[in-house]
Amino acid sequence: MRIAFFVNSIESEAPYYTTTSLALSARARGHDVCYVTPDDFVLRPDDSLLVRAVIPHPSKTKDQDAFIAGLRAEVSKETIDVSNIDVLFLRNDPSEDADERAWAVNVGAMFGRLAVERGVLTVNDPNALATAQNKLYFQDFPESVRPTTLISKSLDEIRSFIDSQKRGVILKPLQGSGGKHVFKIKSNKESNLNQIFEAVSGEGYLIAQGYLPDAVEGDVRLFLMNGRPLEKDGAYAAFRRVPAKGEVRSNIRASGTATKVKVTAEMLSVAEMVRPKLVADGMFLVGLDIVGAKILEINVFTPGGLQNLEKLYDVNFSDLVIEALEKKVSIRQSYGAQITNATLATL
Template sequence: MRIAFFVNAIESETSYYTTTSLAIAAIARGHEVCYATPGDFVLRPDDSLAVRVTTPGAGKPKSADTFIADLNEKANLKTIDIREIDVLFLRNDPSLDADERPWAAHVGAMFGRLAVERGVLTVNDPDALAKAQNKLYFQDFPKVIRPSTLISKSLDEIRAFIDSQKRGVILKPLQGSGGRHVFKIKSSKESNLNQIFEAVSDEGYLIAQGYLPDAVEGDVRLFVMNGRPLEKDGCYAAFRRVPAKGDIRSNISAAGTAATVKVTPKILEVAEIVRPKLVADGMFLVGLDIVGDRILEINVFTPGGLQNLEKLNGVDFSSSVIESLESKVKIRQIYGSQLPNAVLATL
């Protein structure tokens, strides 16, 4: 099986990324992996779709650091027909390209659709990813698992919403990731609200969410695969993201730390509520960020933290993800194009 990981840029990949763990797990299971980036697709006059892929050096890597070094220094570049790929795994973050390379932000979903039309299993399903380019996608899920939310570019609307929330609000860009430009606002009368509004609104619409008191301990990142919590050897793929002292952001990329967490019936109930839509949308692997009985965010593009989980719990979750892809490829070989990509993605 050949798996192509679609990422923002080869040079920005790191040893601690979840994509790296998945790639190493695939190689360990005897598969070939390669990487593609937004500028690598070619749609030719005969309507064939080609892609230039970067393949790491031959052999099983000794470590994640070795793998990344080989990917950057010893990689082979070649252009192949998209049909030579069994799985196209879309793992790019559109928000990282939104400012400097806006043309690149939606390439994964665009060419992912073309790959699907040519028989390539593509996860997560590109049609659903096209609808999830920003946090508006989250608003399609049941209200019972969402905090009170306002989306607007009007400072007056935002002030009024803040006044309606006794515990304050979290204000952030509608399209963003990694904890960038995330602020806690306690009162609409805060002296720096205008400056915060200007800083965040430069990136487009703002999303304001009622603050959840339990967030002071961070949030729980729960991986969901095929619509159900990822579990192996009796251990759930979940960890608590603890914010740094004096910071409201629990993102690991924003100095948050990972800690073990007990997955409670309440957490499982929240996951069960979102399961039907995740399955219907063909969302193969996602990360739910949960506080209490609410979800703050659903990461459908680049859910990260598998390496943290594997170190904390000594469980190889990455292999379970690859094993699931193996099963889907076998089903595709039997059924051909009879099963839509979105259906196959979450079987």
């Protein structure tokens, strides 16, 4: 099996990324892997679709640092017809390209659709990802699992919303990730409120969410695969992201810390509530960020943290992900186009 990982750029890949863990697990299971970026698709006049892929060094190293060093050292690319790729794994973060490479934001979804048309299993399903380019996708899920939320560019609307929330609000851009420009606002009387509005509104629409008191302890990242909690040997793929002292953000990129967590019946109930839509949308691998009985975000592009889990619980969840892809490719070989990509993605 050959898996192509679609990422923002080779230079931005890091040893601790979930994509690295997935690639190493795939190679350990005897599969070929390659990396593709937004620059690398080619649609020829004969309607053939190709990718100019970077092939990692053939060494069987299990060391993440050595693997990424070898990946970055590759200067040549191999042109591959997508018909020779079994799985296109879309692992880019569109928000990282929004400012300086706006043209690259939709490339994964656009060419992912073309790959699907040519029989390539593409996860997560590109048609659904096209509708999930920002946090507005979250509003399609049941109200019972969402914090009270306002989305607007009107500062008057946002001020009124702040007044209505006695515990304060979390303010952040509609588009973005990694905890960038996320602020906790206690009331309209805060002296730096105008500066916060200016910083966040520069990125477009704003999301204001009612603050959840349990968030002081951080949130829980719970992985779902095929719409269900990822689990192995009684251990769930979940960890608590604890914010650094004085921080409202629990993102690992924002100095949050990953710690063990006991997955509760309440968390599983929340996951079950969002399962039907995730399955219908063909969302193969997803990360839920949970606080209490609410979900702060649903990460469908590049949910990260599998390596944190492997260190915390000594369980290789990446192997489960690759094993699931193996089964899907086998089904595709047996049934061909009779089963749609979106259905196969979460089968």
